[in-house]
Amino acid sequence: MKLLTILLQQPDIEKKIEEAPDSAYEIGVVIGSYLPFVVLVFIAYLIYHYNKKRRGS
Numbered sequence: 440m441k442l443l444t445i446l447l448q449q450p451d452i453e454k455k456i457e458e459a460p461d462s463a464y465e466i467g468v469v470i471g472s473y474l475p476f477v478v479l480v481f482i483a484y485l486i487y488h489y490n491k492k493r494r495g496s
Contacts, residue, residue: 456468456469
C-alpha cells in the first residue's frame with residue numbers, strides 16, 4: 440500500500456517547469472527528477488560488476 444501511495448505522490452514535472460520562476464529552477468527540477476534513476480542504474484551496475492568479478496568470468 441505504501442508503494443502505491445509513493446507512486447501517486449510523484450510530482451508533475453511539466454507543471455513545475457511551466458510555473459518555474461526562472462531557468463535555474465527548471466534545471467533543478469530536471470536534475471532532481473532524473474537523479475534517482477541514474478543513481479539506481481549506477482548501483483545496479485556496481486552490483487553486477489562485483490558479482491561478475493567474484494565469479495571469475
